[in-house]
Amino acid sequence: MSDKIKTLIVDELATTRESLKKLMESHPEIEVAGQAGTGEEAIARAKTLNLDIILLDANVRGGNGIDVIERLSVEAPEAAILVMSTQGKQEYLQRALLAGAKNYLIKPFDDTELVTMVRQVFKQQQRFKSVFRQGSSASPQPGKVISIISSKGGAGKTTIAVNLAVAFAERPNARVGILDANLQFGDVATYLNLVPRASIADAVAEGELLDEMSLETYMTAYNDRLSLLAAPNRPELAEAITGGNLKAILAQLKKKYEYVVVDTATDLNEITLSVLDESDAIVVLAGSDLPTLKNMKLCLEILQSLKYGEDKVHIVLNRANSAGGLSVQQVEKSLNLKFFATIPSDGKTVLPSINHGTPFVLANHHSAVAQTVFQLAQKLAPLEVSAPPKSMAAKVLDIFG
Numbered sequence: 001m002s003d004k005i006k007t008l009i010v011d012e013l014a015t016t017r018e019s020l021k022k023l024m025e026s027h028p029e030i031e032v033a034g035q036a037g038t039g040e041e042a043i044a045r046a047k048t049l050n051l052d053i054i055l056l057d058a059n060v061r062g063g064n065g066i067d068v069i070e071r072l073s074v075e076a077p078e079a080a081i082l083v084m085s086t087q088g089k090q091e092y093l094q095r096a097l098l099a100g101a102k103n104y105l106i107k108p109f110d111d112t113e114l115v116t117m118v119r120q121v122f123k124q125q126q127r128f129k130s131v132f133r134q135g136s137s138a139s140p141q142p143g144k145v146i147s148i149i150s151s152k153g154g155a156g157k158t159t160i161a162v163n164l165a166v167a168f169a170e171r172p173n174a175r176v177g178i179l180d181a182n183l184q185f186g187d188v189a190t191y192l193n194l195v196p197r198a199s200i201a202d203a204v205a206e207g208e209l210l211d212e213m214s215l216e217t218y219m220t221a222y223n224d225r226l227s228l229l230a231a232p233n234r235p236e237l238a239e240a241i242t243g244g245n246l247k248a249i250l251a252q253l254k255k256k257y258e259y260v261v262v263d264t265a266t267d268l269n270e271i272t273l274s275v276l277d278e279s280d281a282i283v284v285l286a287g288s289d290l291p292t293l294k295n296m297k298l299c300l301e302i303l304q305s306l307k308y309g310e311d312k313v314h315i316v317l318n319r320a321n322s323a324g325g326l327s328v329q330q331v332e333k334s335l336n337l338k339f340f341a342t343i344p345s346d347g348k349t350v351l352p353s354i355n356h357g358t359p360f361v362l363a364n365h366h367s368a369v370a371q372t373v374f375q376l377a378q379k380l381a382p383l384e385v386s387a388p389p390k391s392m393a394a395k396v397l398d399i400f401g
């Protein structure tokens with residue numbers, strides 16, 4: 001494949017086309033792949049030539065020039081259109097740019113002006129193509145929504161939600177969103193030591209206009225891989241927010257983020273139920289004290305009646321083996337289930353991390369409690385680790401056995 005700048009010259013006059021061709025081909029990086037005398041001819045050639053640049057005279061026949069630009073940008077979107085025009089036609093040039101031309105040259109122009117412009121437009125087009133390629137190769141799959149619930153307050157929902165989100169954000173090139181759906185008393189921002197300037201209430205106020213882009217403006221960045229959509233800063237602002245609003249917001253978050261972690265309030269209210277509906281995985285946090293166990297049984301019954309299967313509902317014991325609590329086996333027996341994961345009780349690590357607003361998966365990466373959160377992340381959304389490149393010794397063994 002040629003790496004030259006493939007160009008089509010479009011001008012009514014054959015003599016002009018020939019002199020432009022001569023001029024351009026005196027530069028070895030430019031190849032004149034074809035010529036056309038009318039708009040129709042230009043469109044026919046452009047469709048088959050896989051061009052980089054179309055050098056188009058503004059007075060070309062076949063429409064008013066603008067029509068030709070519009071059709072060329074649809075029929076040959078890979079090519080950048082460069083318009084040649086006489087002075088005093090500013091309005092025309094504006095329309096040409098709006099129709100899809102990338103730039104223009106005012107006649108008369110000299111050799112250097114022409115070639116500089118061709119190179120410049122070509123470079124812009126290459127950059128555009130590479131961004132477009134990156135964009136289109138990005139995963140079109142919606143992100144995974146993981147919500148954390150519990151049947152009793154203080155079970156550790158926010159602690160686990162925050163650390164899980166940060167654990168996901170440690171993955172290479174991860175894009176993670178955390179949504180604080182504990183609308184009245186949400187404290188994810190505090191756990192991350194953030195001061196949000198906007199909240200879910202602002203996003204909801206956008207109504208129908210809310211989209212992926214506008215939602216982004218209400219998010220607070222923790223780092224370049226993790227952003228928070230905070231709970232309203234006043235409990236009364238939560239009143240106007242409905243389950244439908246939560247669904248609409250999650251639909252947008254899923255488009256933007258690979259992982260969306262949702263912290264919830266303890267009540268199984270309309271808000272939480274809407275979150276659960278939109279979730280791919282529900283982490284139900286259990287505890288090892290009797291009141292929690294009683295409520296857990298009720299909670300699991302509700303989830304069953306909602307027809308959420310075992311593939312979606314994951315029961316995780318937090319503060320396993322905490323002093324005075326039942327053993328893991330006793331709790332499993334009482335609930336008649338096996339835990340998806342167990343997280344140890346470790347007040348010495350967890351409490352200071354909350355007070356400093358630094359998640360323990362970062363501050364105490366090697367602690368057992370942090371490691372179990374990383375393992376939980378891996379179980380919920382396995383990260384496929386690509387095989388390391390083979391060493392020379394292994395390659396030699398492959399060849400000689």
Ligand SMILES: Nc1ncnc2c1ncn2[C@@H]1O[C@H](COP(=O)(O)OP(=O)(O)OP(=O)(O)O)[C@@H](O)[C@H]1O
Pocket residue numbers: 150152153154155156157158159160182264265266318319343344345346347348350351354369
């Ligand atoms: N594995 C753990 N080890 C020790 N302490 C823990 C653990 N998990 C949570 N805690 C402690 O439990 C307390 C409550 O945690 P957290 O705020 O995360 O619970 P919650 O379920 O979000 O509460 P709420 O229902 O009020 O939203 C915190 O003080 C935290 O330090």
Ligand SMILES: [Mg+2]
Pocket residue numbers: 157158159182187263264
């Ligand atoms: Mg909480």
